[in-house]
Amino acid sequence: MNWNQMQALVPAPGQAPDHARCLEAFPVLEQAKTTPQEPRYHGEGDVWTHTCMVVDALLQSADYLAATPQERGVLFFAALLHDVAKHRTTVVDPVTGRIGQPGHSRKGAVDARILLWEAGAPFALREAVCRLIAVHQVPFYCLEDARRPVSPAWTVHELSWQLDIRLLAALAEADMRGRICADQARVLDSIELFRELAREEGCYGAPKAFADAHTRLSYFRGADVHPDYPLFQTPGSKVTLMCGLPASGKDSWVREQRQGLPVVSYDDAREALGLKHGENDGKAAHHATDMAKALLREARPFVWNATHLSRQMRSKALDLCYAYGAEVQIVYLEQPRDELLRRNGKRDTTLSNKALLGMLHRWELPVPSEAHEVRYEVEGAAA
The missing domain is CATH 1.10.3210 (Hypothetical protein af1432)
Structure with a gap:
């Protein structure tokens, strides 16, 4: 139906x-x-x-x-x-x-x-x-x-x-x-x-009001702050954290919208290490994380390009970014089922459509309380 x-x-x-x-x-x-x-x-x-x-x-x-x-x-x-x-x-x-x-x-x-x-x-x-x-x-x-x-x-x-x-x-x-x-x-x-x-609390049918996005994020991450009073934000990296199923268009979006910025990518890490998809993911993650840490220490803007499908997986990247005082925008991309599988079938990848669909059991979308800003780039639903 x-x-x-x-x-x-x-x-x-x-x-x-x-x-x-x-x-x-x-x-x-x-x-x-x-x-x-x-x-x-x-x-x-x-x-x-x-x-x-x-x-x-x-x-x-x-x-x-x-x-x-x-x-x-x-x-x-x-x-x-x-x-x-x-x-x-x-x-x-x-x-x-x-x-x-x-x-x-x-x-x-x-x-x-x-x-x-x-x-x-x-x-x-x-x-x-x-x-x-x-x-x-x-x-x-x-x-x-x-x-x-x-x-x-x-x-x-x-x-x-x-x-x-x-x-x-x-x-x-x-x-x-x-x-x-x-x-x-x-x-x-x-x-x-x-x-x-x-x-x-003024949030029955509307989001709770906060002084600004950083105060809101800090509050939801456990800081002892009052929603009405802005918390000083230490300057740090501006990080765009990508999120979405494989073949949803993340690479294209990054090329078009964040041209010239360094990109931290598990796929790139696998390629640099000569690994196939699903082969020694821990080694690839460690390689990518080291690159992210170097950029965060220098307070440089960059893109963290990965599926980040589950909240648990996003939390690892987000916790690291926030530990270095980064300002994070999560960008979530999505395609209809048939289009997603069509795109994946045309890609040069070891990830089959069957394996892609097997990832759906971890499909937890980011919510606005996870970052300074969350954008949903979905056809007819960008926000």
């Missing part, structure tokens, strides 16, 4: 969802019918039963009725796919029999991204859906979990730079109403307190 057909699944206010058509659009959800859940939190049973209850609860909510058509699309697909990864993350404790699905939110965001990308969903809508799925349970415990290393206020500040907290709260409420559990009322109260905190 393509995107034109999928968007017709989004119910208008007062309209009932077509669950059969939803399964036709996303066949992977058939596995939800046989995926068990911990009865303590899900007395309703399997994941598909829960998903249907969540969608129904969402459609009856005041948030959905008041939403714009685009917001309704985001909320509907987020509710439909919020537990899409539970079938592949389910573990059963051999001693107690307790059922868990660790990491299902983060992995579900990646799964949803792939499904919607393959269907041709608009970039902005797709990413709004995926960002909601990645953190859809945070409002459950944000104000109560003493083990969290950051304050609830910090959490809503950061989330506000990733998504619309109004929509996150609406999804969390539907998730909780769409289940049978003993602590439902308590968690619904927690979600409402989460809403109130976001309102008090």
